[in-house]
Structures are given as structure tokens and as C-alpha cells.
Amino acid sequence: xxxxxxxxxxxxxxxxxxxxxxxxxxxxxxFSRQVIARIRAGEAEGPASLSDQVFGSMPWFIxxxxxxxxxxxxxxxxxxxxxxxLLFGAVMARQPDYVAQxxxxxxxxxxxxxxxxxxxxxxxxxxxxxxIADNSTNPVINFSSPAIGSMxxxxxxxxxxxxxN
Amino acid sequence: xIMAEPVARNxxxxxxxxxxxxxxxxxxxxxxTAYDELVQRYQERIYxxxxxxxxxxxxxxxxxxxxxxxxxxxxKSFKGGxxxxxxxxxxxxxxxxxxxxxxxxxxxxxxNDLDFNAEHDxxxxxxxxxxxxxxxxxxxxxxxxxxxxxxxxxxxHRLVVVLHDVQGLSHEEIAKVMDCNxxxxxxxxxxxxxxLQAWLSDYLKPT
Numbered sequence: 296x297x298x299x300x301x302x303x304x305x306x307x308x309x310x311x312x313x314x315x316x317x318x319x320x321x322x323x324x325x326f327s328r329q330v331i332a333r334i335r336a337g338e339a340e341g342p343a344s345l346s347d348q349v350f351g352s353m354p355w356f357i358x359x360x361x362x363x364x365x366x367x368x369x370x371x372x373x374x375x376x377x378x379x380x381l382l383f384g385a386v387m388a389r390q391p392d393y394v395a396q397x398x399x400x401x402x403x404x405x406x407x408x409x410x411x412x413x414x415x416x417x418x419x420x421x422x423x424x425x426x427i428a429d430n431s432t433n434p435v436i437n438f439s440s441p442a443i444g445s446m447x448x449x450x451x452x453x454x455x456x457x458x459x460n
Numbered sequence: 461x462i463m464a465e466p467v468a469r470n471x472x473x474x475x476x477x478x479x480x481x482x483x484x485x486x487x488x489x490x491x492x493t494a495y496d497e498l499v500q501r502y503q504e505r506i507y508x509x510x511x512x513x514x515x516x517x518x519x520x521x522x523x524x525x526x527x528x529x530x531x532x533x534x535x536k537s538f539k540g541g542x543x544x545x546x547x548x549x550x551x552x553x554x555x556x557x558x559x560x561x562x563x564x565x566x567x568x569x570x571x572n573d574l575d576f577n578a579e580h581d582x583x584x585x586x587x588x589x590x591x592x593x594x595x596x597x598x599x600x601x602x603x604x605x606x607x608x609x610x611x612x613x614x615x616x617h618r619l620v621v622v623l624h625d626v627q628g629l630s631h632e633e634i635a636k637v638m639d640c641n642x643x644x645x646x647x648x649x650x651x652x653x654x655x656l657q658a659w660l661s662d663y664l665k666p667t
């Protein structure tokens with residue numbers, strides 16, 4: 296890679312044109328004066344204001360503002376999200392009773408046990424009553440139920456051999 | 461007047477003149493007269509670098525002034541490890557690159573006029589003479605095309621071209637300003653020239 300390759304020679308000659316671009320006449324006469332004046336003005340202002348100090352110590356906040364400024368899509372999305380949040384807040388604020396009822400009111404006691412309502416209709420027949428437990432302390436199958444006696448089999452205790460496998 | 465005309469430079473870090481060291485020392489102690497002298501010494505080069513990077517006079521004016529103000533505020537942190545000139549360049553370049561990143565895709569050219577000497581530069585006249593493929597081209601049109609092509613380059617590539625081919629800095633000086641190695645400077649320069657050559661091919665056909 297030789298930078299003085301002849302094929303770049305024409306380009307380098309064109310780039311010379313840039314050196315002929317000059318600011319308005321007398322521009323540099325006042326330049327240093329303006330710089331010094333701005334430095335003096337900055338010193339006269341003294342320390343930064345409280346807001347400058349607060350926001351200056353939060354670079355993420357500055358970056359957020361800059362990104363909102365430079366990216367319209369991001370700014371639009373941010374504004375939409377903010378509007379949505381406000382709308383949601385307004386809607387929820389109009390229904391305080393509903394929220395309070397949902398959260399605070401205890402569930403109503405029903406007259407019948409919950410299991411009755413959950414029991415399929417087929418289980419309500421007398422032949423299937425042994426499946427129904429009255430409460431959690433009773434066995435699931437009540438062998439003293441009259442329905443057991445009407446069944447073609449009777450339960451027996453069985454011992455299975457544990458050896459000789 | 462030719463802005464920031466390149467001068468032959470050594471590849472080694474130029475030693476700061478003794479009076480510059482004194483001026484920097486006085487400016488660090490708050491002497492604005494000394495700093496005024498430093499500003500006058502480097503204002504043209506700093507302005508030219510920022511201007512060629514932005515192709516906008518108003519932006520260059522603001523950024524160059526802000527660079528000098530920031531340099532004055534940061535003088536206490538200047539340890540003298542590099543020359544004041546390199547340190548100042550670095551501030552201006554970083555400020556300009558940050559500005560350009562924020563202003564991405566919103567390029568607005570505000571070009572300075574060409575000086576009187578441009579029309580008499582034999583190299584430039586050749587590009588707008590009857591022998592060129594684009595006979596209707598004139599210097600102003602070429603100036604606009606050149607600036608548009610430069611603005612298409614990424615900031616690091618544009619900076620290398622500006623500092624080397626326009627400002628005349630050596631590879632080593634550019635490496636110090638950009639805080640990278642010389643190989644990177646060379647490769648960026650090669651790539652940037654290739655890009656520019658492709659975009660300006662209408663003007664760069666040999667006669």
C-alpha cells in the first residue's frame with residue numbers, strides 16, 4: 296500500500312481546492328476576542344446553577360434528551376407510551392369502587408358446599424354415593440355406605456409376596 | 461489566503477517553542493492575555509480542521525470557539541505529555557466528531573468562498589479546462605462535489621484525509637491526535653482515498 300500511488304495523484308490535486316476555501320475577510324481578527332469574551336462571561340456567571348448541577352450529574356438523562364431530539368421515531372414512541380399511561384391512569388381513577396371491591400371484599404359464602412356444585416350429575420345417583428366424601432377428614436370411599444352392599448364384589452385385604460422376583 | 465497550508469513536518473513530535481511553554485504556564489494560572497496569544501497562534505488551523513470536517517462555516521465557528529473555551533477550562537489537567545498543539549487538536553477533533561454523530565443524516569453545507577488564488581492554481585485550472593471530460597464544470601461546482609463526497613465518508617476516514625491531504629499533518633501526528641497507531645492511519649487514508657476517487661471519478665479521468 297503505497298500512498299504516493301500515481302492513481303491518487305489527481306485526487307490529491309483536487310483536494311488542494313479545500314485549502315482555498317477561506318472564511319469571510321477579517322474573520323480571524325475578532326476570533327480570539329470572542330473566545331476570551333466568552334471565557335470571561337463564563338467566569339462571571341460563577342458556578343453552575345442547581346439545575347445544571349443536577350442534570351449535569353445525570354448523563355443518562357442528557358443522553359435520553361439527546362436521543363429524543365435526534366430520533367423522531369423514538370420521540371414518537373415515547374410520547375405514545377406516555378399518553379397511554381396517562382389514559383390508563385385516568386380510566387382507573389374513574390373506577391375506584393370496582394378496584395376496591397375486587398381487592399377488599401371477601402368472597403360470598405354459598406349455602407351449599409362447593410363440592411356439591413362441582414359434582415357431576417351422574418355422581419348424585421345412590422349407586423355412586425360412595426365416591427363423595429362429606430369432608431376432608433372422612434375417607435374418600437365410605438365402606439359403610441349402603442351402596443357398597445349392593446355391589447357385586449366386596450373389598451378384601453390382600454398381602455403380596457415381596458421376595459422371589 | 462490559503463488556509464492552514466501544509467508545511468514540511470518531521471515525523472517526530474515537534475518540540476514546543478520555549479515561549480509557548482511559558483504562555484501555557486501563564487494561561488494555567490488564569491492569564492487571559494497569554495491565552496489570547498495561544499488562541500491567535502492556532503485559531504486558523506483549528507478552525508480549518510473543524511470547517512473541513514463539517515463543511516459548514518457557522519458550525520465550524522461555534523465548534524472552534526467552544527474547543528478553545530474547553531481547552532482553557534481543562535488547562536489544569538494538561539500535563540504536558542504531548543505538545544499543547546496536539547492536545548488542543550484532540551479536543552477540537554473530539555468535539556467535532558461528537559457534534560457530527562448527534563447531527564447524523566442532517567448534513568447542511570455552508571461553504572466558504574474560494575479565494576482569488578484558486579482560479580490561478582495550475583493544478584485546479586486543469587480540472588476545469590476544456591480538456592476535462594466535464595467541460596461545463598467550474599471550480600464552484602467542483603468544490604460542492606468534493607465537499608459532498610467528503611461528507612459521505614465516515615468521520616474517522618474524513619478526519620484522516622482532512623488532516624493529511626488538506627492540513628498536511630504527518631501520519632505520526634495524526635495517530636497522536638486520533639489516539640490510534642500509524643498503521644490504522646495509513647489504512648484509513650488508503651480506504652478514504654479509494655472511496656473519494658470512486659465518487660469523483662467524473663473529474664479524475666486523466667486527460
